[in-house]
Amino acid sequence: MLYVLDLIVFIGIFGILALSLNLEFGFAGLANFGKVAFFLIGAYTYALLSQIGVPFYLCLIAGAMVSAAFGLLISLPALRLRADYLAIAILTFGEILRLIVKSESWIAGGDWGISVSPAIAISGGSHRVDVLVNIGLVYFCLLICFVIAQLLANSPYGRVMRAVREDEMAAEALGKSRARYKAQVLMLGSAMAGIAGGLYAQYLQYVLPGMFMPMVTFTVWIMVLLGGPANNWGAVLGAVLVTLFDRGTNIAKDYLTLPIDPSNLQYILFGALIILVLLYRPQGLLKESPIKTKALESVKRERSVGKGKGS
């Protein structure tokens, strides 16, 4: 039972990460291959602040802001670089961060990391209660991120994001500053990843560099691609499916005897799954969600009514 609760927390945290990548790549076309870097920044910021006694909500906000600041930093090269160059550059940036945190033990314990106190500690409560509290906290944040992502997607802002994704020069010629939109989206996405990092740190109650390998970035990419880019429900769905699969194979180990060690098999299947998705359903499970605003919907309704009345 505890295992299921643990699963739920992870789904929540990765749901936030998937939503953030979906915002950046799905809607705005920014291939952020360094998601784990902002996850790391949020987690370490949270950890360090909580160590000096800052209350958890401030730690989370601080984590979001520091991540957002780095997101802004990234947006400068993001303007000038081709998608693949940007991807490699951000990925390398993440690795540099991890290297620094690993090597400089005075920052946060180097390879061995530091421990983090939980956000809301209920004294005398069982471990299960702690996890439930975490679920509440994580899903509260997930809900906020989801609402923000949906509101943005279904607004003129969302329209511009998609325009910049499709043809940034044309969008620019129509008055939309691609620098501004890319910077804003990266900052927002990084802030979300930072919050996810803080939640992660306080749930696991420690942070260490080994938790922030490039694999995390790739896992989030698989979630977005599988669930369907430019669809927030798809991002969450992807997070659910991939996390289930990820942790599910660990359970399978106890119940099934497989010819191949599950920890290897899991990634082989992961990789094969992504290739199959890219080959046969590149738009993902849920298609791109069209822009839905009140005005558009009412006009659509009027038209269909008009047609029905025999135009």
Add this chain to the structure above:
Amino acid sequence: MAVNWAQVFFNSAITGSLYLIGAVGLTLTYGLSGFPNFAHAEFITLGAYIAYSVAAQFGLGPPLALVVAFLCTGIVGFLCYRGVFQVLAKRGATIIHLMVASIALGFVLRYSIGAAWGWEPLYFATVWPTSSLWSRHDIGSIAVTNLWLWLIFAAVALAVTMHFVLTKTKIGKAIRATSSNPELALASGINIQRVIWITWFLGAGLAAIAGVFRGADTRIWPMTGWDIILPMFAVAILGGIGNFYGAIAAAFIVGLAENFGVVALVALGLSSTYRIGIAFLILIITLIVKPQGLAILFRRG
């Protein structure tokens, strides 16, 4: 602090040689097919494991094991392109999709290797205990092993052979033509398809050789390739994507930077684990400041 500069210089040659052999395939396929192939790391790893296996199973010595590794990995590289990337490209996949596919393919290969051989490190010294590769001696003040001398020799041989192939042979000229102008190459009757296939085969094969040397120098484990893939990207991009001659220069620049950088790190009191960070920095700075790398200095090749 007394620094053995000759040793540092020699070490640079070692590092540069390894990176050159590994990065040639990466830069050529990136240039031809237009996307960064992250599975290249697994070609490196696979080479090491295949060489180890044939040495363990059939008692083959280093030269034969190298050849077998080259051929087998080359075929794997070709199959990866033919079976996955070519198909995706035909269906209109973008660079990002191809890149993600290469990462996914990397997972499949890496964890298959892990499943087949396990995650415990293996050592070539186990299968070639008496080989002269491991013997150390000193040339002047420089400590060398035969392995390293062979590595440098291999890199030099590669550079010379490739130069000959690219300038004097038909296939080499076809590769150069296709790299610089695919439509023109197609129009002049070159079979682009075959050129691409050969390049992928060759690139993977060379990666395998790099893997054998790397495995012999350190250890063999499923992350062998991934450990050095980012420095190889640094070489590919610094040298100019698709540019063989640029890659030669870049490999040695990165090699020098890394090894002299370590001296600087130690002098500054920083940990030498930052060594790999030097290549990371070169990669990021090149991408941001001059993504075309040194290509401008070198004629198309």
Add this chain to the structure above:
Amino acid sequence: MAPDPRGHPRAITVGYNLLGIYGASVHLAENMQSRRQFVTGEPLMEEAILRIREVSKHFGGVYAVNGVSLDVKEGGICGLVGPNGSGKSTLFNTILGIHRPDGGNIYFNGNCINCLAPHQIYALGLVNAFQLPRLFYQMSVLDNMLVAARGQQGDKLLNSLFLRRKWQEQEKGLIEEALDILELMELDRWAFSPAGELSGGQRKLLEVARALMAKPTLLLLDEPAAGINPVLGRKMFQKLEDLSRNGTTFFIVEHRLEILFEFASWIYVMDRGKTVVGGEPEDISEEPAFYRAYLGEE
């Protein structure tokens, strides 16, 4: 460190200045442009909304535009003709900011726009419709139109999240406007279809419609009637003429000379990167330079 006499901690002052320097350098980097001023010739025309003086643009040493000077009078339709490859599209792309001119100056309403980014030029009222439509094919036709609208409240981050009522009201009005323009172009039936489903000719029409949606002061149209049936083409030009009477200026590249000459009040002829002659349509059609430049190609 000595205490700052104004009482702020020194670090904050320094930080502020650094931020300012950072911001200024970003701005500077965005607008860095060689400020070679070419001596302008005498003004060719009064009340010119667009002034181009000796503008040149090259790509790798090949000059696509090589010394273009012209004035576009405010209000009315001005035409630009010339054989393929004479540099007309490059000139347009340079005007709207996609390329920076290598030499010369471009003035729009008196402002020098050489160094501005396309979105800033749009803000001044200069809009463009590309020769090869650059639509947002995955979005609906109506959404394409709405992106172009000017002064939207909802396309700012905080507004879109928190001031929803404000932009929702505005959007209703914008949709009405968009549907009107689409109706003119006979595209209103496809308002909710993805732009990718339109035919080639319809895509051209949407490109023009979208540009009109942007309520331009000056509209650059690159071959708007290409691929459109003649009846619809004339209808479009009729509408452009109506709009021009209301103050919009049009600068149009067109190969359909019969339509252009009927509606335009001034024509410039370009050949091999230079403007060779300019005048009223009746005069141009008798100019030997026009025939040399234009028909020499055929």
